Amino acid sequence: MLLIRPCQMSDLDDLMALSRAVGRGMTSMPADEAAWLKKITASERAFSEAGAEDAMGTYFMVLEDQASGRVVGTTAIYTGIGLDRPFYSYKISTLVSSSNELSMTRQARVLSMVNDYTGASEVGSLFVLPEFRKPGMGQFLSRARFLTMADFPTRFGDTVMAELRGWLNDQDQSPLWENLGRQFFGIDFQEAVNTVALKGTQFISDLMPKYPIYIDLLPQEARDVIGKPHDSSAPALHMLKKEGFQFAGYVDLFDGGPSVQCPVSEVHTVRDSHTAEACIGFDIGEQDELFMLSNGDINNYRVMLAPARLAADGCVMISKQTAESLALNHTSASVRCVPFKRTQATQAVAA
Template sequence: MLLIRPCQMSDLTDLMALSQAVGDGMTSMPADEAAWLSKIHASERAFSQEGMNHSSGTYFMVLEDQVSGRVVGTTAIYTGIGLEKPFYSYKVSTLVSSSNELAVTRQARVLSMVNDYTGATEVGSLFVLPEFRRPGVGQFLSRARFLAMADFPERFGSTVMAELRGWLDTEGRSPLWENLGRQFFGIEFQEAVNTVALKGTQFISDLMPKYPIYIDLLPQAAREVIGKPNDSSAPALHMLKKEGFQYTGYVDLFDGGPSVQAATNEIHTVRESAQGCVCISDEVSEQDPLYMLSNADLGQYRVMLAPARRAADGMLMINSATAKALKISHADANVRYIPFDRQQSLHAVAA
């Protein structure tokens, strides 16, 4: 059985270890203890009644190995992005110009720095330790966020977006950063990423040009990676597209990775999940179909990937171990659930 739950203060050591394993490029998981303490406090606040009183929230969840009790993966939802500090993206758009005298019309692609996602909900921070990367684990971590949105719709915005890590070369360098960002900031790519993670985005507003940047004026190496995901993010992008997310021309300011978006109520897992009472039965075995299940309890939220079976009356049957892990002590408790494809073979590890 796999269990996802909100992070807690006792996870700090494991989370710091995960940061070391993540590598470069994921701004939401810096290897900084103060940053993690702040994130844990923010998540504890979000998973409380008080969280409804704040425009922005951090719902940070962890994948717990049931055998060792270790945190071996992460996944998160960030609400109200851009409301407390600016959230920048590049928008890829087309400018058309023409000359009657020359009878010529030209189209030029440009990058414009925008804040179009202000107020939206973002999904991110998806990571799994290498030794726990098995078929279906990335899918489970990704879709658990959407079960939470279905459980507590009043806490999340009408638009959900995700930033995918951009393409890096074999030396870990971003061609877009080397040919664009570095010209304005004069620092290494990873230093810029760390600055955003630890100090915020003010330096972007201070130094980045406010006018459109003509893509055709950039070197070919930079042009080619605009909207191109990192190899490790490609499976995550595929899963998001299966949930209904689409690329609409927004890319990351630093590495050019694509951003995708969807209307919350149109996300597959949100739309297709069901809620109802469950029956606890010892007849359920490991050979039964897999389901994703959540207990819909904000104070002790749990999401499980476990076998379940439909009873003759249509009620979903789960075994006692699943009920215990979900913190369900009686059969009339409400559970949200959706079938899970046991054959899923994608290894999404970062999104």
């Protein structure tokens, strides 16, 4: 069985291995032990009673294969983005100019560097090892974050966003970076990604131009990838749109990947989930409907995908094994639940 839970210090070796498997371009998971120690410490703080007091938090969760105890995937929520250091995006907008003498009106699309997502919550760091990319696994990891938001609503901002990886060519190069970012920073794409992950965004403030960039002045190969997701992120974008997320014209500074957003209260998993008393059903099995289930305990948080049944009295019937995996240790325990539809879509690196 597979279980989603908060990361812990004993996961460090597995997380380092996952970072090496992720590949290039995922800034939230650098293969750097110091960065991971900092992230794990921050997540342990977030998943505590004291974490409710913090304006910023890192809720980093792992997918554990219970048979082996091995961490095989990751998913995360970052709250209060942009409060400690700027969270930059390009906003695509249109400038209109006209000339009476020429009886002409022209429109030009521009990229403007903005901090519009300051204070929002961000979902990201979704990754599954190739051998565990079974149908529905990416959906499980993605929606678990929204179940967490439903369980602890006061810990998250009113808006949730996701930043998708942008399109890269066969040489793992970003056409937007090669034709825009490199001109101002003089470093390659991966070095820029690593610098953000390990040192922050100050170098962007120092070197990136503050004025709008006219898109039509960029080479065609750069224009073509603005707002275009990485091949491995396209299924994630589709999945987020099904949850109610929309593209509002924001793209990543480095690779032009799209950002999508949604009010937390309108995310479908948040809206459609509910809490109910959990009861042991000894005949619960594969013939029953799949549900996503969480225990609602911030100090020992658990999310599972398991067969369950809604009883006539409103309780959720689950197996004894599911109850034990969710760390439900008493007869009056409640769970949050939402139906889970099986899908044939799989995701690798997503949002």
